[in-house]
Structure formats: structure tokens, C-alpha cells
Amino acid sequence: MAAQKIFDKRNLTMMMDLYELTMANGYFEDHADNYVTFDVFYRKNPDNGGYAIFAGLEQVIEYIENMHFSEEDIEYLRSLNIFCDEFLEYLRNYHFKGDIFAFREGTIMYPNEPILTVHASLIDAQLVETAILAEINHQSLIATKASRIVRAAKGRAVSDFGARRAHNMDAAVYGARAAYIGGAVGTATVLAGQLFNIPLSGTMAHSWVMYQDDEYTAFKKFCEMYPDNSILLIDTYDVLESGLPNAIRCAKEVLEPMGKRLKGVRLDSGDLAYLTIKVRKALDEAGLNDCMIVASNSLDEYSINSIIEQGGQIDSFGVGERLITSKSDPVFGAVYKIVEVEKNGERIPKIKVSETVEKITNPGRKKVYRVYDEEGRAISDLLTKYDETVDTSRRYRYIDSKKPWKNMHYENYTVKELQQQVIKDGKRIMPTENLDDLRQYVKDQLDNEIWVSELRFDNPHVHYLDMSPSYYEMKMDLLYKSQKNED
Amino acid sequence: MAAQKIFDKRNLTMMMDLYELTMANGYFEDHADNYVTFDVFYRKNPDNGGYAIFAGLEQVIEYIENMHFSEEDIEYLRSLNIFCDEFLEYLRNYHFKGDIFAFREGTIMYPNEPILTVHASLIDAQLVETAILAEINHQSLIATKASRIVRAAKGRAVSDFGARRAHNMDAAVYGARAAYIGGAVGTATVLAGQLFNIPLSGTMAHSWVMYQDDEYTAFKKFCEMYPDNSILLIDTYDVLESGLPNAIRCAKEVLEPMGKRLKGVRLDSGDLAYLTIKVRKALDEAGLNDCMIVASNSLDEYSINSIIEQGGQIDSFGVGERLITSKSDPVFGAVYKIVEVEKNGERIPKIKVSETVEKITNPGRKKVYRVYDEEGRAISDLLTKYDETVDTSRRYRYIDSKKPWKNMHYENYTVKELQQQVIKDGKRIMPTENLDDLRQYVKDQLDNEIWVSELRFDNPHVHYLDMSPSYYEMKMDLLYKSQKNED
Incomplete structure (x- = not known):
């Protein structure tokens, strides 16, 4: 991946909130070098969906591996007159030395479970917060949106x-990467194709048509130049009266004499359902049954679903702004919360109590398992304490945290631990994954593991997040104690 | 700006849609090296506002000045098997050699006027499209959103x-830049502060409070370390029962003996209107009238407006996700359209006719003037042909393009041409502007030039875009001709 290294020559270390440095300086001055555990989790699936897709891990690892403060960075920080000289000296040779555990990229994930966990000294754990969240929030947002759009397209290319x-x-670039993981077949963004080996797609610009003396000439020249990639943009003047007849004429008079077929036509405006039905009919009548119809223009899962319901004849969707910004829900709200502090050899779980019940955190270092039934469907996720193991040869009592009074058991089940260690003592121990593998991993989970009812766009099934009895007990203990402290 | 150069060492040239290169290769093979003119314009203000703010020009210029295809880029493009060898050879020494004209960054702008114009050879003009749009769309979006939020805050810091x-x-980084231009007082993002000399702000993390044995100890340690920057986060456990009393105690027992005052308290959750009224009252009663209240948590122009209406007592707003993603309207839709082609010494204006009237383009190379009344208020913008001048010593007949039958005149008016040349023969001729100057420029326009009715959040006045009679005639001619061609 030589090309990628060029792209990332930037020193992004300082892409952090000021308070990360203020806290770190505080811990430094306080000689507080305890190990702590922070979990990354989110509270709500985008677009009220039933799941999200974890993405951005590769860039998190790159950021952390490359963290260093340059001489210029130190001088800039000194100029703020906030930090003590010893801390600035310490930053000069700073490298992250902690451990990071995370879901595999592409894992289907759900609210309130730790998708990434940092176990490190206070300062290390503090300094990586902003970049971890920015990478994971961005790429998980776009991967999830892409997955929704791809599913709405029901097998058609996106x-x-x-x-x-x-x-x-x-x-644009990391968004294209995330969209590919989420199921897009490719991107128009050349740099993303180059960096991540994503298939490129692209057709023709309106300006090409407008520059030429007339539409037919524009099509003719394009087909002569790209006889194997002849996708013609037919909406510059009038789709049905001008673009379509000119494209068909081009297929007959330019391409067929060369022994070539018209590959496709593209529409970028108008009523896509209505127009593509007409276009398909005319193409078929002209014997161009193999000519595909590409459509773009403010598409997302909702409009694609509607176009297909109306019988729109589209083979391939070019999706722009509503995918790359996740327009209908452009914020992925993963947060980074302290869950455990180690003091004098003791591990002290921490909980953030809040007025809002949904904002109460899951305390302590923990394990996350996905629990599968006999057919391999994921029936729930399970939080346990870090030192617990799950013996799948026996039925397993768990707590449904919303109905803790019920006597619940898994039977005939298997489990998979979802977090793997990716950084050990500051060094990457996970190789860079192939993007096609990650994309296939997403597809396999959606096709084979996830309940269909979680895939609904409206009111999807809410995936269960269960707890082991001892984990639940520990959390309740902390909640009761926090209540006592208040009284 | 040495630091900035380090950050931008990346070769971003390939951040373009594939079709830019496909078109360019087509023009190359066709020996088409005519000069053409492309305009950048947008069709709708974000959030149904009355205006937008032009931002991102500096990064457009940097991108264009640095455009070059590396050996690796050429080899990647060759691997796509789309481009002819001669074109790939041509790219090896490619540099943009055209002219670019643009509004000054920070200029208040309105739909359908050319905010940036590229006058260049076909290939040059094609290759810069994607990057120009990405930079302008992103930064204009965030500058505009920031401006709305800052206005809602009515003088309080954002x-x-x-x-x-x-x-x-x-x-994060260019968003912070754009937010500052739009009126934010600073950013928490250290890298943005460093690169663009934006004031940094930041307070305390929840994890600081949770790590320490109790809240008071956490506050005490922070005040001892940062006696001049003592902003305490009071919502980790319970604002009114715990955070606030601990903060007041800290002011009395830690800061006052040092001769220092408590600088502020911050709330990041809960009912901000209700809580801040209570907090203000308690602080005042404790003699801490000068202690400011900082609030964050899902803020934007709408929630800030509501909090202030309810009497919320907030001095400074920390605005996160809803600013940096422009959550309520996260797409700025500027487009790049060909408006003129030069052939055999003749300048041929081009128009894109569309089924949708709003999508019909304004053809031809043109000038844009802002027209001011005697008091210096901007009463409209005016499009003229490129070779027209406006003689402000005489009354001026213009066409209201929505009511072209009306006999309209400007009297006692002044005008300012809005586009300046920023790149000449591929070289920057505009110096990098100081960000504080741009921020002041935005403020001056909003305070002194723009009609108050355009600043309304609901149903703002729609700024007029008038046309000179000869410009209007040219556009109508083209529309009638396009109609004849169709019949």
C-alpha cells in the first residue's frame, strides 16, 4: 500500500480536542499514571435502523501508530501558556504504549456494547479519544448508510x-472506502480507487454534451473513443425526445458497425420511475435489451425503494450526496467513556449515572459475545465481566436487563467473542485487512446471521443486549452505591 | 504558514470523479483545446435561510496550484485501461494554466449567481471540477451554519x-476554519488552532471527574493546576445537588485563598434552560456573579433560540455535531456548469435547458454586481454580460427576471463587482487572507449591508437577482433557439 502512505504523510496527531491535552497535562502534573479502560459505544442506530456497521478501525490504528508531536507542535502548545514545561518535554518523545481491542471492521453492531476498548495509562487513553471517535463515527456512519441503500436496491448495483x-x-476518500465495505460496488472518486483498490465507475458529463455542436455528435465521439464503456448521458436536453433517440441511433450507426453494443444510458434528472419505464421500453423495442439504465439524482434508500415499487427500470444507481453525507441522519454518535480505573493493584469499575436512563453507562472491563442459535442466527449479544467464560456445552442463564426478574436461558447455542486485540503495547498486531474481505464479511452477516426483522426499515426488531448474572450484579451494585453517595 | 504546508503535503490531485479524466482524455484525443467558461453556483440556501457565506476559496487555490500527477498516479490510471498513452504522457507534466475568478471568501452569497468562474482550456476546466465543488460545498455549508448559530446566540460566544x-x-479542521469565518469565537480542535491561528477553547472531561475519588477532589485538583482557566464540568453526577455546590465550594476554599475567581461552570446534559437559571441564581447568591456558564449538548440555532427565549442563563455555547455536520441540512449543493465555449475566435454562450425551470442555467460569461442603496444596504445582485459596465451616475434600467414586463430602475445607487481574479495563467495572484479579516468581513456585511428581512430564520426575504437588459435578451434568445431546435 505504498500509495496510501503518501496520502497519509500528514502529522494528524494534533487533531484532538484541547481538553485531551489539558487533562493529560493534569494527569502528568498529578503523577497519575494508572491504567484505565475506556469503551467506545453508541446509543442509537442511524435512521432508526436495526443495526449499524463498524468501520474506520484501520485508520484508527494508523493514527495511533503514527502519533508523535513535532517540534512545531510542541512550540505551538507552549505558546498557549497552559502546559507545564515538563509535560511539553514528555510530549517530545511521546508514543502510545497501551492496548486496543475492537470488533473486526465490518461487524454488524448494536447500541450500548463496547465496539472498541482502550486499556492504557490515563494519558495515553485520554490523548487518543478525539481521533478514535472521528474515524469510527465517520466511517461507521457511511458504511451503515451504504448498507441500507444497497439493501433497498435489491441486488441492483449502487x-x-x-x-x-x-x-x-x-x-470523500474514506467515505468511499466505508461505502464499499457497506456494499457499494464502486466509487467515482479516483483517489479512493487508487488508495483502497475500489472499482471505479464513471460515465459522461453534461458539459461534454453541451460543448459539442449537438447531442448526437457528442454521443458519437464518445462511443468512438470508448466503444467498450459507452454509457451515454441522455438528459441534457430532453430524455425522451432527444437523448434517447440519439443514443439508439448511436448504438445502430456508430457501435454496431464496430461490432459493439451500447453499454448503457444514464439519467440524472426528472421523474426516474416514469422516464426509465419509457426508456426501457424504447431500448427493448430497438433490440437493445442488454443496454443498462443508470440513474442518479438525490437518491437514497427511501427514493430507491419508491422507484422500484413504481416499476422503475434501473440497473445501476449512482448515489451521491445522500450517501456521502448520510443526509437523513448525518451524525453517528459514538462516545468514549471511562469504565474502569486500576489503583494499587485493584480494578475499580466506574459508572456514569445520568438523569437520562439511556445515558447510564455499562461499567467495568468486559467481554462482548454474539450468541447464535442452532441455525447460526445471531439471537443476541451478551456482556460478561472480563474474567468470565461462557461454557456453551451447558445451558446458560442470562439477564435480560430490561426484564431482570425473568428466568432466561440460552440453550443449544454458540458464541463468538466480538473484540480482538489490535494494538498491543502501542504496536499494531492486526494486519491490514483486504477491503474485499471486509465487504464480503458484511454481506455474509446480513445474508446469513442477522434476523430478517432487524433489517426492516420501519420499526425493526431491537437486538437484545443481555448480561451475565455476575455482570448485571456488579452494575446494580454500582448504581445502588452511587445512590447512597447522593443521599 | 509553515505548519499548514506540512499538513497539506498530500498529493490530492486524484481527488476527482473518474469522468473528469474520461472527459479530459476525450478532449485530448479530439484535439479540442478551446477555451471555455464554467460557473460555480448553487440553487438553494441551507436551512431555507435568506443567504449563505462563501468559503473554501483558499483551499481551492492551494489544490489547483499543487495539481500534479505523480508517477504512481500515472501508472494507476494506465492500469484502468481507459486512457490513451499520449494522454497519460500529457498528464505527466500537467499543470493548470487557466484563470479563476471568485467572490472574496466570506462574501454573503445568494442562489443562481456565479460565485466562482473558471476560464480555461477544456481539459483544465474539466479536471478541477470535483475539488472545487468539494471545498466550496463543505466550507460554505459550515460557515453558513455557524453564522446562523452565532446570530441565534445574540452576542453570546459560540x-x-x-x-x-x-x-x-x-x-474537523476545515470545518473549524469555516465556522470561525462564519462567526464562531474559536474551536476545540487543536490542529485547526495551529494551522489557522484560531483561538482554542476547552474545559474538562467527564473522565477527569470519574477518575478522581470524588467530584470535589476532581475540581480542587483542576483549579490548583489551572487557576486562571477554571471552568468546571458540573453534570457528571447531579448538577444541582452535587456539581454546583462542589464548584462553589471550590471557588471559596481553593481559588479565593489564591486570589483567583472561578472562571466558569459547564453543563453538557439535561434541561439547559431550567438548570442554568437555577445555576445562575446559586452562583450569584454565592457572590460569583462573574462566573460564566458554558453549555453544550446537541445545540444549534433552533435549540439556542429556544433556550434564550426560556430565559436560560448561558454565556458561552459549545456547539458540536449540529454545527460540524450542519445536521439539519448537511448538503451544500453548488454545481459547476459550462456557460460559454470559444470557437474560432467566437464566444458562444451555452445554456442548460431543463424540465425544471429552477434548473435552467444562466448562460454566458458574465459579471455579478452587488447593488447598494444610499444607506449602503444591498438591495439586489445584478448579472450583466461580461463586456458591460454599469454607470452609477445615471439611473439604470434592469430586468426583474421573475417579472420581466415591469419597467424597473436603480436610482441613487452604488455597485460593487463581486468577482475578483484569484488565479491567472495557473498562478495565484491573490495573497492568502488573514482569517480574522475574513471573519470581520462577514460580520460587517451582516451588521451593515444585508437587509434585516434576509436574516429571518422563517420565510426570509428572497434576495433579488436582477439582469441587465442585454443579458436578459441574450438568455431569452438562447431559450427560444433551444425550443426551435427541439420542434
Whole structure:
């Protein structure tokens, strides 16, 4: 991945909130170098969906591995007159030395479970917060949105056309990466194709048609130049009266004499359901049954679903702004919360109590298991204490945290631990994964593991997050204690 | 700006849609090196507002000045088997050689006027499209959103706290830049502060409070370390029962003996209107009238407006996800359209006719003037042909394009041309502007030039975009001709 290294030559270490440094300096001055555990989790699936897709881990690892403060960084920080000289000296040779555990990229994930866990000294754990959240929030958002759009397209191709509306360069490039993991077949963004080996797609610009003396000439020149990639943009003047007849004429008079077929036509405006039905009919009548119809223009899972319901004849969707910004829900709200502190050899679980019940955190270092039934369907996720193991040869009593009074058991089940260690003592121990493998991993889970009722766009089934009895007991203990402290 | 250069060492040239290269290769093979003119414009203000703010120009210029295809880029493009060898050779020494004209960054702008114009050879003009749109769409979006939020805050400070929810690194950093231009007082993102000399702000993390043995100890240690920057986060356990009394105690027992005052308290959850009224009262009763209240948590122009209406007592807003993603309207839809082609010494204006009237483009190379009344208020913008001048010593007949039958005149008016040349023959001729100057420029326009009725959040006045009689005639001619071609 030589190309990727060039792209990431930037020193992004300082892409952090000021308070990460203020806290770190505070811990430094306080000689507080305890090990602590922070969990990353989120509280709500985007678009009220039934699941989300974990993405961005590769870039988290790159960020952390490359963390260092340059001389210029130190001088800038000194100029703020906030930090003590010893801390600035310490930053000069700073490297992250902690451990990181995470879901595999592409894992289907659900609210309130730790998708990534940092176990490190206070300062290490503090300094990585902002970048971890920015990478995971962005790429998980786009991977999840792509997955929704791809599912709405029901087997038809979906490509990312969003670069021009992305929130700047990284959003275009890493957004294309996330969209590919989520199921898009490719991207129009050349740099993303180059960096991540994503298939590129692209057709023709309106300006090509407008520059030429007339539409037919524009089509003719394009087909002569790209006889194997002849996708013609037919909506510059009038789809049915001008673009379509000119495209058919081009297929007959330019391509067929060369022994070539018209590959496709593209529409970028108008009533896509109505127009594509007409276009399909005319193409078929002209013997161009193999000519595909590509459509773009403000598409997302909702409009694609509607177009298909109306009988729209589209083979391939180019999806731009509503994918690359996740327009209908553009914020993925993963947070980073302290769950355990180690003091004098003791591990002290921490809980954040809140007025809002949903904001109470799951305390302590923990394990997350996905629990499968006999057919391999994921029936729930399970939180246990870090030192617990699950013996799948026996039925397992768990707590449904919403109905803790019920006597619940798993029977005939298997489990998979969802977190793997990816950084050990500051060094990557997980190789860079192939993007096609991650994309296939997402597809396999959606096709084979996840309950169909979680895939519904409206009111999906809420995936269960169960707890082991001893984990639940520990959490309740902390809640009662916090209540006593208040009284 | 040495630091900035380090950050931008990346070769971003390939951040373009594939079709830019396909078109360019087509023009190359066709020996088409005519000069053409493309306009950048948008069709709708974000959030149904009355205006938008132009931002991102500096990064457009940087991208264009640095455009070059590396050996690796060429080899990647060759591997796609789309481009002819001669074109790939041509790219090896490619540099943009055209001219670019643009509004000054920070200019208040309105739909359908050319905010940036590229006058260049076909290939040059094609290759810069994606990056120009991505930079302008992103930064204009965030500058506009910031401006709305700052206006809702009615003089109270607004800081960008959004990095962790931004659409990746660039979105955080350039978003902070745009937010500052739009009126934010600062950012929490250290890298943005460093690169663009934006004031930094930041307070305390929940984890600081949770790590320490109790809340009072956490506050005490923080005040001892940062006696001049003592902003205490009071919502970790219970604002009114715990955080607030502990903060007041800290002011009395820790800070006052040092001769220091408690600088502020911060709330990041709960009912901000209700709680801050209580907090203000308690602080005042404790003699801490000068202690400011900072609030964050899902804020935007709508929630800030509501909090202030309810009497909420907040001095400074930390605004995160809803600013950095422009959550309520996360897409700025600027487009890039060909408006003129030069052939054999003749300038041929081009128009894109569409089924949708709003999508018909304004053809031809043109000038844009802002027209001011005697008091310096901007009463409208005016499009003229490129070779027209406006003689403000005489009354001026213009066409209201929505009511072209009316006999309309400007009297006692002044005008300002809005586009300036920023790149000439591929070289920057505009110096990098100081961000504080741009921020002041935005403020001056909002305070002194723009009609108050355009600043309304609901149903703002729609700014007029007038046309000179000869410009209007040219556009109508083209529309009638396009109609004849169709019949």
C-alpha cells in the first residue's frame, strides 16, 4: 500500500480536542499514571435502523501508530501558556504504549456494547479519544448508510458518486472506502480507487454534451473513443425526445458497425420511475435489451425503494450526496467513556449515572459475545465481566436487563467473542485487512446471521443486549452505591 | 504558514470523479483545446435561510496550484485501461494554466449567481471540477451554519466543539476554519488552532471527574493546576445537588485563598434552560456573579433560540455535531456548469435547458454586481454580460427576471463587482487572507449591508437577482433557439 502512505504523510496527531491535552497535562502534573479502560459505544442506530456497521478501525490504528508531536507542535502548545514545561518535554518523545481491542471492521453492531476498548495509562487513553471517535463515527456512519441503500436496491448495483458534496477530501476518500465495505460496488472518486483498490465507475458529463455542436455528435465521439464503456448521458436536453433517440441511433450507426453494443444510458434528472419505464421500453423495442439504465439524482434508500415499487427500470444507481453525507441522519454518535480505573493493584469499575436512563453507562472491563442459535442466527449479544467464560456445552442463564426478574436461558447455542486485540503495547498486531474481505464479511452477516426483522426499515426488531448474572450484579451494585453517595 | 504546508503535503490531485479524466482524455484525443467558461453556483440556501457565506476559496487555490500527477498516479490510471498513452504522457507534466475568478471568501452569497468562474482550456476546466465543488460545498455549508448559530446566540460566544463527530479529519479542521469565518469565537480542535491561528477553547472531561475519588477532589485538583482557566464540568453526577455546590465550594476554599475567581461552570446534559437559571441564581447568591456558564449538548440555532427565549442563563455555547455536520441540512449543493465555449475566435454562450425551470442555467460569461442603496444596504445582485459596465451616475434600467414586463430602475445607487481574479495563467495572484479579516468581513456585511428581512430564520426575504437588459435578451434568445431546435 505504498500509495496510501503518501496520502497519509500528514502529522494528524494534533487533531484532538484541547481538553485531551489539558487533562493529560493534569494527569502528568498529578503523577497519575494508572491504567484505565475506556469503551467506545453508541446509543442509537442511524435512521432508526436495526443495526449499524463498524468501520474506520484501520485508520484508527494508523493514527495511533503514527502519533508523535513535532517540534512545531510542541512550540505551538507552549505558546498557549497552559502546559507545564515538563509535560511539553514528555510530549517530545511521546508514543502510545497501551492496548486496543475492537470488533473486526465490518461487524454488524448494536447500541450500548463496547465496539472498541482502550486499556492504557490515563494519558495515553485520554490523548487518543478525539481521533478514535472521528474515524469510527465517520466511517461507521457511511458504511451503515451504504448498507441500507444497497439493501433497498435489491441486488441492483449502487455506486458512490458523492465526492463533490462530501465534507471535504477525507470525507470523500474514506467515505468511499466505508461505502464499499457497506456494499457499494464502486466509487467515482479516483483517489479512493487508487488508495483502497475500489472499482471505479464513471460515465459522461453534461458539459461534454453541451460543448459539442449537438447531442448526437457528442454521443458519437464518445462511443468512438470508448466503444467498450459507452454509457451515454441522455438528459441534457430532453430524455425522451432527444437523448434517447440519439443514443439508439448511436448504438445502430456508430457501435454496431464496430461490432459493439451500447453499454448503457444514464439519467440524472426528472421523474426516474416514469422516464426509465419509457426508456426501457424504447431500448427493448430497438433490440437493445442488454443496454443498462443508470440513474442518479438525490437518491437514497427511501427514493430507491419508491422507484422500484413504481416499476422503475434501473440497473445501476449512482448515489451521491445522500450517501456521502448520510443526509437523513448525518451524525453517528459514538462516545468514549471511562469504565474502569486500576489503583494499587485493584480494578475499580466506574459508572456514569445520568438523569437520562439511556445515558447510564455499562461499567467495568468486559467481554462482548454474539450468541447464535442452532441455525447460526445471531439471537443476541451478551456482556460478561472480563474474567468470565461462557461454557456453551451447558445451558446458560442470562439477564435480560430490561426484564431482570425473568428466568432466561440460552440453550443449544454458540458464541463468538466480538473484540480482538489490535494494538498491543502501542504496536499494531492486526494486519491490514483486504477491503474485499471486509465487504464480503458484511454481506455474509446480513445474508446469513442477522434476523430478517432487524433489517426492516420501519420499526425493526431491537437486538437484545443481555448480561451475565455476575455482570448485571456488579452494575446494580454500582448504581445502588452511587445512590447512597447522593443521599 | 509553515505548519499548514506540512499538513497539506498530500498529493490530492486524484481527488476527482473518474469522468473528469474520461472527459479530459476525450478532449485530448479530439484535439479540442478551446477555451471555455464554467460557473460555480448553487440553487438553494441551507436551512431555507435568506443567504449563505462563501468559503473554501483558499483551499481551492492551494489544490489547483499543487495539481500534479505523480508517477504512481500515472501508472494507476494506465492500469484502468481507459486512457490513451499520449494522454497519460500529457498528464505527466500537467499543470493548470487557466484563470479563476471568485467572490472574496466570506462574501454573503445568494442562489443562481456565479460565485466562482473558471476560464480555461477544456481539459483544465474539466479536471478541477470535483475539488472545487468539494471545498466550496463543505466550507460554505459550515460557515453558513455557524453564522446562523452565532446570530441565534445574540452576542453570546459560540465555539466549535465538533471534531469527534465531523466527517473525518479534514471536516474537523476545515470545518473549524469555516465556522470561525462564519462567526464562531474559536474551536476545540487543536490542529485547526495551529494551522489557522484560531483561538482554542476547552474545559474538562467527564473522565477527569470519574477518575478522581470524588467530584470535589476532581475540581480542587483542576483549579490548583489551572487557576486562571477554571471552568468546571458540573453534570457528571447531579448538577444541582452535587456539581454546583462542589464548584462553589471550590471557588471559596481553593481559588479565593489564591486570589483567583472561578472562571466558569459547564453543563453538557439535561434541561439547559431550567438548570442554568437555577445555576445562575446559586452562583450569584454565592457572590460569583462573574462566573460564566458554558453549555453544550446537541445545540444549534433552533435549540439556542429556544433556550434564550426560556430565559436560560448561558454565556458561552459549545456547539458540536449540529454545527460540524450542519445536521439539519448537511448538503451544500453548488454545481459547476459550462456557460460559454470559444470557437474560432467566437464566444458562444451555452445554456442548460431543463424540465425544471429552477434548473435552467444562466448562460454566458458574465459579471455579478452587488447593488447598494444610499444607506449602503444591498438591495439586489445584478448579472450583466461580461463586456458591460454599469454607470452609477445615471439611473439604470434592469430586468426583474421573475417579472420581466415591469419597467424597473436603480436610482441613487452604488455597485460593487463581486468577482475578483484569484488565479491567472495557473498562478495565484491573490495573497492568502488573514482569517480574522475574513471573519470581520462577514460580520460587517451582516451588521451593515444585508437587509434585516434576509436574516429571518422563517420565510426570509428572497434576495433579488436582477439582469441587465442585454443579458436578459441574450438568455431569452438562447431559450427560444433551444425550443426551435427541439420542434
